[in-house]
Every structure is written in C-alpha cells, then in structure tokens.
Amino acid sequence: MYICQKNMFTLSEENYLKAIFHLATDSKKGVSTNAIAEKLNTKASSVTDMIQKLADKKVLVYQKYQGVELTELGRKTAANIIRKHRLWEVFLVEKLNFSWDEVHDVAEQLEHIKSPKLINELDAFLNYPKKDPHGDPIPDKNGNIQVVEKRLLHHLKEGELGVCIGVNDSSSNFLKFLDKNNIALGKQIRVLEKEPFDDSLIVEVEGKKISISHKIANNLYIEK
Amino acid sequence: MYICQKNMFTLSEENYLKAIFHLATDSKKGVSTNAIAEKLNTKASSVTDMIQKLADKKVLVYQKYQGVELTELGRKTAANIIRKHRLWEVFLVEKLNFSWDEVHDVAEQLEHIKSPKLINELDAFLNYPKKDPHGDPIPDKNGNIQVVEKRLLHHLKEGELGVCIGVNDSSSNFLKFLDKNNIALGKQIRVLEKEPFDDSLIVEVEGKKISISHKIANNLYIEK
C-alpha cells in the first residue's frame, strides 16, 4: 500500500514531463538538459534543478551529465497529460467552432485541469476519438499510444500519391498555410516534380498544382 | 491608448478578486482583511500583501486599516471569472453528466482558463444560459449580473408556499442532502410548521413531509 498525494504534479512539473516525453519519442536516446531547455524556452540551469526534483519523485532517472529517461510512472503521467491536451483540442474543433490553428494554446492550459471524471466524460461526449485535429493519436486512459506508420511528404518519389494524415508542426502559421492551399487531413496529394536545387516540390491537391518548399514538405505526414 | 498586458492577473490574484467580489455583494461595506483571509483559508498578513499589489494594479482601492473596495475594473474582472465558473458548471451538468454537487471544484480550476473565444463559444454552445446549476445568475460578457429577488426558506410563514430557486451553500454535503430529500431547483415547498425552540421546520415537498433544520432553511433560496 502506498500513499497517493492529490494534485501530484505542479503545472511546471507537468510541462517538463510532457516535453521530455516528446523529446524521448523523437530521439530514442537519453534526453539532454539542453534539449529540454530549448523546448521549454528556459535555461539549462533551471532544467537541472527541475530534473533533480523529478528524479526524487521517481518519474525519471537522472545521472549527472548523462541526461534523463522517463520511468514507467513518468511515461504514464506524460501520456495522460497529452491525452487531455488532444481530447480538449478535439472538443474545441468539433463543438466550439475553433479551427485547427487556434486550439493549441488553449489546450496547453486545459491539459492541466485535474479531474479524472472530467476527462473520461469528455472522451465519451466526443465519442472516443482516436486522433486529434492534427492527426496525432490520443492515448487511452492507461497511457498507451497507438503507433502510426507515417512518413514525411518529401520522402515520396515523383509521381507517387499519398494521403495527408498529420502535421509535424502545429504552429498557427504552418496550419494557416495549409488551409490557404486546401491541404487538410484526409486529402490526397500527388508529387509531380521534385526540384533538386532547393528540394522544393510541385504537388497536385484537388486538381490544383502548387509549389511546396522543403520546409513545408518536411512537416507534412503522408500515408501511401 | 493604453497598454494591455496579456495574462493580466495571476491565478492567485483572480482568486482574491473573486473572494472580494463575493464578500462585497454580501455586506455592502468595505471588505475587511480578516474576512478575505477567512474566505481564502489564508492569513491576514498574506492578504495585506496581496491587496497592496492589487491596489497598485488599480482593481481595488485600499487605505490602511480601512479594508478594500473594488474599482469598476476590479468588479468587471471578478464578474468575468464568475461568468466562466458558472458557464463551466452548466457545461459539466448539461453535457458531461456531472451532478450539481460535483461541479464546483472542477469549475474552480476551469474558471482560470484564458481565452475570450473559448468562453463566448461555450456560452453559445450552451444556448446562453442565464443561471448555473445552483440557481446563481451568470454575468454577461460586460460583467453585468442580473439581480434576483430571493429570500431564505426560513423567512416563509407557516402555511406559505414557495419555489426553490437557489442555494446559499454549494458544498457537496448540503447538495447531497437536498438530493436525498427530493429538493431541487424549481420544486415547490410548503412550510407546514415552524418549531420555535430550535427554529426547525416541517415542510412538504412533492407530497412528502420532511423536517428541516434551521441551518438547512437558512441556505435555501425561495421565490414566493
């Protein structure tokens, strides 16, 4: 039997856990102090302080100068915050007329609301969605995340066709660009030409030809 | 032209404003340091510190030893937080299967979410409700609160009939007691007997006679 403190993690601790979780799934290595600092717009020294505290709380393992790795508890906690973030994003888009470029900042706040009943009822109210408005999978209540096979648009060869299934960048600017060019989740995209000089592409979306920079093509996920 | 800082008030400042607003409408006098401390479960010295800061921010006027009074800006700010609190309570009850005794703690968290679009869309989504699940009026977006004529149950005379329109106490214990005795907003209540010794009442609700202590009768609002 163990004691379970209510309001287990502070807002700041939750943000660190989430950042480390995301960095860990990207790199599959120990997550470095600097990487965390950059993601959270803070300083490395602040990160060192915080990861020591989080190590005491058993959500990650930390060895001086060696970066950190989440424990099972840490992963579950982070996944739960991401679950809340993505469910709220679905709610905002489906029920409150938000567009996909408006939801992130509000979800950053809502993800910290503490109420198991709230999040489970919200899940039911939304009909147990599997993906958020950006195509990212929603973890289940045990913290399991469905792994999706996805590749970046710029990996398609000339002539190949794919379906847009997600974005790597959820910034408002990027999403508005996609809106402007009629690119949305579920839409078909065919690569017509690849320009070797600047790695840009000419693609076809709904009959229209558009030019896509390398940076854009590097942030759009496609399923063949 | 004036500069408007984003995220104008901290969570703590918002809680102080809300507490002062509620204490001010009750007492119509300057609100005392001790009263604020008691409402927020904190110490008078902490309150003194905070009200000095809030006075600097022009949301209240403060003279040493004389208590505080909200400015127009302070009242509007507080009313907006209360608006959010009550709209969220409606959402939880109407859409997410919460009962009226479960909503308050979650709304205490949700009321601090900053997004004008969120709260206006929520208002529309709920069909512009005028009252929250406890019968309290929901301020409009300009901070105006409808004044409701209401009196406590124990002001009814023997034989008089009224309709339950609100509660003075939103604690889970009180609300569960009402549920248990089939008392809900909109229900008719007739006072059959008043016991002078302990100020208790015998009332009739939906054909059933029940005994009501003074404390209960002092927390139930009635419209004749």
Added chain:
DNA sequence: AATTAATTTTAGTCTTGTCTAAAAAAATAT
C-alpha cells in the same frame, strides 16, 4: 595527448505567494 569548445552543474540572486512573530492601530470594555 593536449587544447579548445560545448554542455552541464553549482552557487548565489530574484520574484511570487505564503507563513510566524512582533508592532501598531482600531474597537471594545471598564
């Protein structure tokens, strides 16, 4: 292998919001 460069940690400071203990002012009682 020895330097240099980059990363990470430590030490010390700051702000916010809280606390306790003591001093000051106001309210109440004698």
Added chain:
DNA sequence: ATATTTTTTTAGACAAGACTAAAATTAATT
C-alpha cells in the same frame, strides 16, 4: 479616560521556479 482585546500591518523567513555567472565535466579538435 484608560485599559484590554481584536484587527491589521510590518518584519523577517521560506519554498518554488526562474535567472546569471562561474566552475566542472564531457565532447571535439588539433
């Protein structure tokens, strides 16, 4: 009018979370 009690404010301390500057460690070059 004075003394006592209550309320309020000040002074000093603390924890969380952040920062800067300096020291320590690791990584990369020569």
